[in-house]
Amino acid sequence: xxxxxxxxxxxxxxxxxxxxxxxxxxxxxxxxxxxxxxxxxxxxxxxxxxxxxxxxxxxxxxxxxxxxxxxxxxxxxxxxxxxxxxxxxxxxxxxxxxxxxxxxxxxxxxxxxxxxxxxxxxxxxxxxxxxxxxxxxxxxxxxxxxxxxxxxxxxxxxxxxxxxxxxxxxxxxxxxxxxxxxxxxxxxxxxxxxxxxxxxxxxxxxxxxxxxxxxxxxxxxxxxxxxxxxxxxxxxxxxxxxxxxxxxxxxxxxxxxxxxxxxxxxxxxxxxxxxxxxxxxxxxxxxxxxxxxxxxxxxxxxxxxxxxxxxxxxxxxxxxxxxxxxxxxxxxxxxxxxxxxxxxxxxxxxxxxxxxxxxxxxxxxxxxxxxxxxxxxxxxxxxxxxxxxxxxxxxxxxxxxxxxxxxxxxxxxxxxxxxxxxxxxxxxxxxxxxxxxxxxxxxxxxxxxxxxxxxxxxxxxxxxxxxxxxxxxxxxxxxxxxxxxxxxxxxxxxxxxxxxxxxxxxxxxxxxxxxxxxxxxxxxxxxxxxxxxxxxxxxxxxxxxxxxxxxxxxxxxxxxxxxxxxxxxxxxxxxxxxxxxxxxxxxxxxxxxxxxxxxxxxxxxx
Amino acid sequence: xxxxxxxxxxxxxxxxxxxxxxxxxxxxxxxxxxxxxxxxxxxxxxxxxxxxxxxxxxxxxxxxxxxxxxxxxxxxxxxxxxxxxxxxxxxxxxxxxxxxxxxxxxxxxxxxxxxxxxxxxxxxxxxxxxxxxxxxxxxxxxxxxxxxxxxxxxxxxxxxxxxxxxxxxxxxxxxxxxxxxxxxxxxxxxxxxxxxxxxxxxxxxxxxxxxxxxxxxxxxxxxxxxxxxxxxxxxxxxxxxxxxxxxxxxxxxxxxxxxxxxxxxxxxxxxxxxxxxxxxxxxxxxxxxxxxxxxxxxxxxxxxxxxxxxxxxxxxxxxxxxxxxxxxxxxxxxxxxxxxxxxxxxxxxxxxxx
Numbered sequence: 001x002x003x004x005x006x007x008x009x010x011x012x013x014x015x016x017x018x019x020x021x022x023x024x025x026x027x028x029x030x031x032x033x034x035x036x037x038x039x040x041x042x043x044x045x046x047x048x049x050x051x052x053x054x055x056x057x058x059x060x061x062x063x064x065x066x067x068x069x070x071x072x073x074x075x076x077x078x079x080x081x082x083x084x085x086x087x088x089x090x091x092x093x094x095x096x097x098x099x100x101x102x103x104x105x106x107x108x109x110x111x112x113x114x115x116x117x118x119x120x121x122x123x124x125x126x127x128x129x130x131x132x133x134x135x136x137x138x139x140x141x142x143x144x145x146x147x148x149x150x151x152x153x154x155x156x157x158x159x160x161x162x163x164x165x166x167x168x169x170x171x172x173x174x175x176x177x178x179x180x181x182x183x184x185x186x187x188x189x190x191x192x193x194x195x196x197x198x199x200x201x202x203x204x205x206x207x208x209x210x211x212x213x214x215x216x217x218x219x220x221x222x223x224x225x226x227x228x229x230x231x232x233x234x235x236x237x238x239x240x241x242x243x244x245x246x247x248x249x250x251x252x253x254x255x256x257x258x259x260x261x262x263x264x265x266x267x268x269x270x271x272x273x274x275x276x277x278x279x280x281x282x283x284x285x286x287x288x289x290x291x292x293x294x295x296x297x298x299x300x301x302x303x304x305x306x307x308x309x310x311x312x313x314x315x316x317x318x319x320x321x322x323x324x325x326x327x328x329x330x331x332x333x334x335x336x337x338x339x340x341x342x343x344x345x346x347x348x349x350x351x352x353x354x355x356x357x358x359x360x361x362x363x364x365x366x367x368x369x370x371x372x373x374x375x376x377x378x379x380x381x382x383x384x385x386x387x388x389x390x391x392x393x394x395x396x397x398x399x400x401x402x403x404x405x406x407x408x409x410x411x412x413x414x415x416x417x418x419x420x421x422x423x424x425x426x427x428x429x430x431x432x433x434x435x436x437x438x439x440x441x442x443x444x445x446x447x448x449x450x451x452x453x454x455x456x457x458x459x460x461x462x463x464x465x466x467x468x469x470x471x472x473x474x475x476x477x478x479x480x481x482x483x484x485x486x487x488x489x490x491x492x493x494x495x496x497x498x499x500x501x502x503x504x505x506x507x508x509x510x511x512x513x514x515x516x517x518x519x520x521x522x523x524x525x526x527x528x529x530x531x532x533x534x535x536x537x538x539x540x541x542x543x544x545x546x547x548x549x550x551x552x553x554x555x556x557x558x559x560x561x562x563x564x565x566x567x568x569x570x571x572x573x574x575x576x577x578x579x580x581x582x583x584x585x586x587x588x589x590x591x592x593x594x595x596x597x598x599x600x601x602x603x604x605x606x
Numbered sequence: 607x608x609x610x611x612x613x614x615x616x617x618x619x620x621x622x623x624x625x626x627x628x629x630x631x632x633x634x635x636x637x638x639x640x641x642x643x644x645x646x647x648x649x650x651x652x653x654x655x656x657x658x659x660x661x662x663x664x665x666x667x668x669x670x671x672x673x674x675x676x677x678x679x680x681x682x683x684x685x686x687x688x689x690x691x692x693x694x695x696x697x698x699x700x701x702x703x704x705x706x707x708x709x710x711x712x713x714x715x716x717x718x719x720x721x722x723x724x725x726x727x728x729x730x731x732x733x734x735x736x737x738x739x740x741x742x743x744x745x746x747x748x749x750x751x752x753x754x755x756x757x758x759x760x761x762x763x764x765x766x767x768x769x770x771x772x773x774x775x776x777x778x779x780x781x782x783x784x785x786x787x788x789x790x791x792x793x794x795x796x797x798x799x800x801x802x803x804x805x806x807x808x809x810x811x812x813x814x815x816x817x818x819x820x821x822x823x824x825x826x827x828x829x830x831x832x833x834x835x836x837x838x839x840x841x842x843x844x845x846x847x848x849x850x851x852x853x854x855x856x857x858x859x860x861x862x863x864x865x866x867x868x869x870x871x872x873x874x875x876x877x878x879x880x881x882x883x884x885x886x887x888x889x890x891x892x893x894x895x896x897x898x899x900x901x902x903x904x905x906x907x908x909x910x911x912x913x914x915x916x917x918x919x920x921x922x923x924x925x926x927x928x929x930x931x932x933x934x935x936x937x938x939x940x941x942x943x944x945x946x947x948x949x950x951x952x953x954x955x956x957x958x959x960x
Contacts, residue, residue: 079609080609081609081610096902097902097903097904097905098902101899101901101902101904170902171899172899176847176848176898176899177847178846178847178848178864179847179848179899179900179901182846182847185779185846185847185901186901186902187902271864271865272864272865272866273798273864273865274798274845274846274864274865275778275798275801275810275845275846276779276845276846276847277779277846278803280798280799280801284865286865287865287866288848288863288864288865288866289863289866322719322727323727324727324728324729324730325729325730325731326731327730327731327732327733328731328732328733328737329731329732330732331732331737353850353859353860353861354861354863354868355860355861355863355866355867355868355869358759358760358763358764361759361763362756362759362760365752365755365756365759366752366756369748369751369752369755370748372744372748373741373744373745373748376740376741376744377737377740377741377744379708380736380740381737382712383708383711383712383715384730384736386712386715386716386719387715387719387728387730388719388727388728388730389715389719389727389728390719390721390722390725390726390727391651391716391719391720391721392643392647392721393646393647393650393651393654393716393720393721398650398654401654401712401713401716404712405709405712405713408704408705408708408709408712409705409709412701412704412705413701415697415700415701415748415751416694416697416701419693419697419751419752419755420755420759421689421690421693421754421755421756421758421759421762422690422693422694422697422755424686424690424762424857424858424859425687425690425694425854425857425858425859427859427897428850428852428859428897428898429897465627465628465631466630466631466634466646467626467627467630467631468623468624468627470646470650471623471627474653477657478657481661481664485664485665485668486668486672489668489672489673489675489676492676492677492679492694493675493676493677493854494677494852494854494855494895496852496895496896496897496905498899498904498905499895499904499905500905501905501906502905504906504908505893505895505908506889506890506891506893507677507854507855507893507895508854508895510675511672511675514672527616527619527620530620531620531623531624534620534624535624535627544631544635582731584727584729585726585727585728585729586729587729588726590727
C-alpha cells in the first residue's frame with residue numbers, strides 16, 4: 001500500500017483510462033481508514049474483503065460439519081461440552097435432530113454460496129480481472145463496492161438467523177417446499193426460514209452486481225493488445241462464471257420470492273393437497289416440483305459457478321509452474337464454453353425420481369453425460385501440460401495437481417449419478433454426498449487454496465509460510481480422500497443422506513467403524529484448515545517479504561505492477577500486450593512476459 | 607474432561623507444527639533459499655508418487671473391506687434391481703479403467719517431470735490430432751453408457767404389466783401408510799379435505815365411492831406385503847411434505863409429492879425368507895427408507911416389506927378388514943352378524959385396528 005500516495009498525488013499519468021479518474025484531480029481527497037479499508041472502491045481491497053469474509057464463513061461452516069460428524073460417528077456417545085455451548089439444541093450432550101438438520105443446512109448454504117461463490121469468485125474476480133487484463137479498476141467500482149456490502153448484509157442476516165429461538169433454516173440447502181413453506185412442518189420452517197430466504201435474496205443481488213461488473217470489465221476494459229484470445233485462462237473462466245451467474249441467479253431469486261409469498265401471503269405456488277400437523281390447508285393447484293425446477297435451474301449452473309474459477313486458476317498455475325504453455329489453449333476455452341452452455345441444460349438430472357416424465361429424463365441423461373466430454377478434454381490437457389515440463393512444486397502447484405486428481409475422481413462418479421438408471425438407486429444417498437463433496441466442494445476448495453498460495457504475494461506483498469503450506473496440502477489431500485472415498489460404499493449400500501442415526505436400520509447399520517474413522521479424519525482436516533487460516537493472518541503481517549516483482553516468473557500482467565500496487569495498479573501507463581499469456585519455454589527462453597514485443601526471429605507457433 | 611484433553615492436544619500439535627514451520631523458514635534462509643527449494647521440490651515429487659501408490663492400495667483395501675456390505679451387489683431382490691446392478695457394473699468397469707489410467711499418469715508425470723537442472727521444459731502449446739482423439743474417444747464411450755442407461759431406464763419406467771397388483775403408499779411426517787384395492791382391484795377415490803383421523807379416515811377416502819368399500823388400509827408400523835415374482839405397481843402420495851419411497855434392496859426409489867401422485871413398478875424376485883437364507887441373517891427385513899429430507903424425524907421414517915408366496919399373501923389378506931367397515935361399524939356385515947348371533951356389542955370394538 002506504500003504507493004497509495006503515489007497514485008493519488010500523480011499528475012503525469014495520462015492514459016485512455018485516466019478519464020475515469022479525473023475526479024481524483026479535482027477532489028484530491030485524502031484516503032481515510034474508512035474509505036481505504038471499509039467502504040473501499042478499490043478492486044484489490046474488495047477482493048480481500050470477500051476473501052476474509054469467506055474465510056470466516058468457511059470456519060463457521062467447517063465447524064458445523066465437525067459438529068454433525070460427531071453425531072454421525074459417535075451416535076451413542078454424549079458430549080457434555082456441546083450442551084454447555086448450545087443448550088437445548090444439544091440437550092444432555094446429544095445433538096438433537098432439529099439441531100442436526102440446522103447444522104447440515106447452514107453448512108451447505110454457507111459453503112456453497114458464501115464461501116465457494118462469494119469467497120472464490122468474489123475474491124479472485126475482483127483481484128485478478130483488472131490486474132490480468134490491464135485495467136485500473138473495475139468498470140464500476142461503486143457497484144463493485146455495493147456487491148460486497150450486499151454480501152455483507154446477506155451474511156449478517158444469515159448469521160443472525162443462527163440465534164433466533166426456533167433456530168435457523170433446517171430444510172437442507174435446497175430447502176424444498178412444502179417442508180420449507182409450512183411453518184407447522186418443523187422448527188426450522190419458522191422464522192429461520194424467512195431469514196434464510198431474505199439472506200439469499202440479498203446474496204443474489206450481490207452476485208448480480210458483481211457478475212455484471214466482471215462481464216463489463218472483461219469485455220470493455222482490456223488494455224491495448226489484449227485481445228480476447230490473449231487473455232489468461234483465469235479471465236475466460238471468470239467471464240463464463242459471471243455469465244452463468246447473471247443468467248441463472250435471477251431464476252433462484254424468483255423461486256425464493258415465490259416461496260416467501262407461499263410462506264407469508266397465503267399463495268399456493270408450491271402448495272397443494274396438504275394435511276399437516278392435523279390441519280387441512282386450503283391451498284390447491286400449486287406444484288411442489290416447480291420449486292425444484294426453479295432451484296436447480298440455478299442450482300446446477302451454481303456447481304459450475306463454483307468450479308469454473310477453480311479450473312481457470314488451476315490452468316494458470318499448472319502452466320506457470322510447469323514452465324510450459326497450457327496445452328490446447330483454444331480447446332480449454334472451448335471446453336469452458338461448452339460446459340457453460342451445457343450447465344443450463346441439465347438441471348433436471350437432480351429430479352429423476354420426482355416423477356419427472358421418463359421421456360424428458362432421457363434428454364437430461366444425454367445432456368448430462370455430454371458434460372463429461374469437455375471435462376475430459378480439460379483433464380487430458382492439464383495432464384499434457386505437466387508432460388515434459390520442469391515442474392516446481394510450490395504449495396499452489398500441489399493444490400492444483402490435487403484439484404485435477406479430485407476432479408477426475410468426482411467427475412467419474414458423476415457418470416453414475418447422471419445416468420438415470422443408476423440414479424434411481426443412488427439418488428439422495430451418501431454416494432451423492434461423496435460425489436459432490438469431492439468434485440465441487442473439495443476440488444473447488446483446492447482451486448481456491450491454490451489461488452491463495454499463488455496470489456498471496458500479490459495481495460499482501462508477503463509470502464505464506466511454505467512449510468505450513470506443504471503440511472496443509474498433504475493433510476488435506478489425504479484427509480479428503482479418506483473422508484469421501486469410502487463414503488461411496490455407504491451410498492452403494494443405500495444409506496440415505498441426512499440420516500443422523502443409523503442404528504435403527506437393519507440395512508444400513510453396518511458402517512460404525514467407517515463413520516468413526518471419517519469423523520476423526522474430518523476433525524484433523526478441519527484443524528489443519530485452522531492452521532492455514534492462522535498462517536494466512538500471521539503472514540499478512542509477519543510473512544517473508546516479497547523482494548522481486550515477479551516471484552513465480554510469470555507472463556501475466558499482474559506481475560508487472562509494483563510489489564504493493566496502489567489504487568490504479570500501475571504507477572505509470574498501463575502496459576501494452578503483445579502476445580498470449582503462455583509463452584513459457586519458447587525459443588529456449590524460460591518465460592516471455594506478455595508485455596514483450598514479438599521478436600523478429602521468434603518462431604510463430606502460436 | 608476427555609474433550610478438554612483432546613482440545614489441549616490439538617492446541618499443542620498446532621503450536622509445535624507452527625514452530626517447526628517457522629524454524630524451517632529460517633533454516634532455509636540460512637542454507638540458501640534456492641537449495642532448500644530444490645530439496646522441497648524433490649520431497650514433494652516423491653510424496654506425489656507415494657500418494658499414487660498408497661492411494662491405489664487404499665482403493666483396493668477399501669473395496670475388500672466394504673465391497674461385501676453393499677446389499678448383495680449384483681443380486682438385487684427385484685427384476686429392475688438387476689437392471690440397475692448391471693448398469694452399475696458397466697459404469698464401474700469403464701470408470702474404473704479411466705480412473706486408474708488418468709490418476710496414474712497424472713501423478714507419474716508430476717513425479718517424472720519434477721524440476722531438474724538438466725532438463726528444459728518443452729514448448730508444446732497444442733496438437734490438434736491429440737485433442738480430436740481425446741474428444742472423440744470419451745464421446746464414443748459415453749454414447750455406449752447413455753445407450754445402455756436409456757435401455758434400462760425405459761424398461762424400469764415403462765408401463766407396468768396388466769397383471770400387476772397395486773398398492774398405494776402414503777407418506778407423512780414421519781410414517782408410511784399403505785392401501786390395497788381389495789377384491790375389485792380398484793383403489794377408491796380420495797380427497798385430502800376428507801382426511802379425518804378421528805373418524806377412521808386417515809387417507810381421506812370418499813366413502814360415497816363404492817370402490818372404496820373393499821379397500822384395505824394398513825396402518826403405520828405394519829408390514830407391506832408383496833408376492834414374489836408378481837409385478838407390483840406402487841402409487842405414491844404424500845400428505846404434508848415431500849417424502850421418498852426408498853427400496854434399497856430392490857434398487858428403487860420414487861418421491862412422494864403432496865398433490866402430485868407418482869408411480870413405480872417392479873417385480874420382487876426373492877422372498878424375505880430367501881433373503882434370510884442368503885444373508886445368513888435371521889432378522890433380515892426389507893426396509894422402506896425415506897430418502898427426501900422431510901423434517902426432524904426423517905432419519906427414522908421407516909417402513910417394512912414382507913415378500914412372500916401367493917398362498918401366504920392370500921392368507922394374510924384374508925385376515926384384513928376394509929377400512930370402510932372400521933369407519934362405519936354399523937354397516938359391517940360381520941359385526942352385524944356377530945351382534946345378531948351373540949348380542950355382544952363389544953365385537954365391533956374388538957375389530958378396531960391395532
